[in-house]
Amino acid sequence: MSAFVLENVPGVSSAGVKLQASSQAPCNSATSMRISEASRSSLLAGAAAAVAGWVGRSRNVRDAKGVRPARAVTAVARHAGTELDEYGPWSFVKLVNGDSEATVYLRGAHVTSFKVAGVEWIGMRADCKLDGTKQNISGGIPICFPQFGPGEVIVQHGFARNMDWKFLAEESSDGVCVLELTETEETKKVWPHEFRCKFKVELKDGELDTSLKVENLSKSDCEFSCGLHSYWNVSDIDALIVKGDFNGCMKTDRTADPPTPFEYKQDEITINSFADEMYGKVLPGTVVLEDPGKGELQIKSGGGWKDVVVWNPYGDDKVGYKTFVCVESVETETVSLAAGKAWEATMDLVPRNK
Numbered sequence: 001m002s003a004f005v006l007e008n009v010p011g012v013s014s015a016g017v018k019l020q021a022s023s024q025a026p027c028n029s030a031t032s033m034r035i036s037e038a039s040r041s042s043l044l045a046g047a048a049a050a051v052a053g054w055v056g057r058s059r060n061v062r063d064a065k066g067v068r069p070a071r072a073v074t075a076v077a078r079h080a081g082t083e084l085d086e087y088g089p090w091s092f093v094k095l096v097n098g099d100s101e102a103t104v105y106l107r108g109a110h111v112t113s114f115k116v117a118g119v120e121w122i123g124m125r126a127d128c129k130l131d132g133t134k135q136n137i138s139g140g141i142p143i144c145f146p147q148f149g150p151g152e153v154i155v156q157h158g159f160a161r162n163m164d165w166k167f168l169a170e171e172s173s174d175g176v177c178v179l180e181l182t183e184t185e186e187t188k189k190v191w192p193h194e195f196r197c198k199f200k201v202e203l204k205d206g207e208l209d210t211s212l213k214v215e216n217l218s219k220s221d222c223e224f225s226c227g228l229h230s231y232w233n234v235s236d237i238d239a240l241i242v243k244g245d246f247n248g249c250m251k252t253d254r255t256a257d258p259p260t261p262f263e264y265k266q267d268e269i270t271i272n273s274f275a276d277e278m279y280g281k282v283l284p285g286t287v288v289l290e291d292p293g294k295g296e297l298q299i300k301s302g303g304g305w306k307d308v309v310v311w312n313p314y315g316d317d318k319v320g321y322k323t324f325v326c327v328e329s330v331e332t333e334t335v336s337l338a339a340g341k342a343w344e345a346t347m348d349l350v351p352r353n354k
């Protein structure tokens with residue numbers, strides 16, 4: 001056992017950092033380095049410990065004398081881990097499990113990276129900023145709540161993606177993080193309800209599972225729409241095929257005026273011009289991105305997700321249109337949630353690298 005202790009970590013009462021010198025390849029993640037680089041001598045002292053996970057807050061890591069360790073390079077292997085990094089302008093949680101890693105920002109409870117064996121499956125826009133100079137994150141998996149799309153009172157795609165969610169250390173565990181958002185005086189001005197959203201992200205070895213739960217804590221019904229406005233990293237938008245249970249669904253081209261639904265007659269979608277399309281009531285179900293350059297991604301949506309929105313600003317180089325596509329799991333219709341009730345939806349990602 002190493003000499004590290006975790007200070008002031010709610011729900012993590014024991015010194016839960018176990019390290020082991022190992023012949024296995026080191027994990028490449030920055031967070032593993034933060035822990036693993038902590039102290040070469042402490043690591044060697046901990047070499048007898050079995051490989052184990054950890055849940056930690058990097059800011060609170062100290063050695064036995066209470067000194068924050070310097071960074072240095074060493075090789076450490078572990079099975080799964082979760083760490084909150086609070087160094088930068090926006091805090092984020094790093095998850096690792098086997099050769100998979102993921103990053104979740106507290107701003108918007110926003111997944112910005114999911115890699116398996118070094119292959120990235122989450123798309124980020126070229127104009128994305130993670131330094132706090134933009135209100136939200138352009139790319140990744142934005143959570144749109146309590147409104148999907150534009151509106152008159154609430155901002156486009158809702159306020160949840162513009163807010164800092166709380167990391168629940170006591171509900172998180174190795175490879176798992178749970179983030180929470182509740183109402184504020186500001187949210188009540190535009191959406192007068194007490195609520196709790198919980199977003200759970202679980203990194204398995206080779207899979208990322210998410211679940212979003214919305215609880216109505218008000219004394220009356222609340223109404224919302226919701227979506228995961230997910231950006232996926234693709235090798236080349238022109239070569240991508242999106243497959244799913246689309247044949248026979250009602251498609252709406254949202255760029256048409258007026259946007260009139262019509263029956264879609266195939267199971268494949270390809271993109272070769274500006275696309276903003278909604279495929280109604282095709283979820284729960286699985287949509288597959290077939291990317292000849294990198295493999296395939298299964299997007300398995302369950303629970304309350306009903307519709308798929310496909311968006312790509314084709315031709316817009318400023319946002320890097322060629323290397324991302326939005327294939328979004330959405331509930332576009334208004335959900336009416338009674339007082340004390342909860343609504344839940346899941347989206348699991350299963351990639352297969354080429």
Ligand code: TA6
Pocket residue numbers: 138139142149157229276309311326328
């Ligand atoms: O979900 C599709 C869409 O609403 C498009 O109509 C387009 O406005 C896009 O999202 C904007 O995405 P952004 O991440 O910039 O909010």
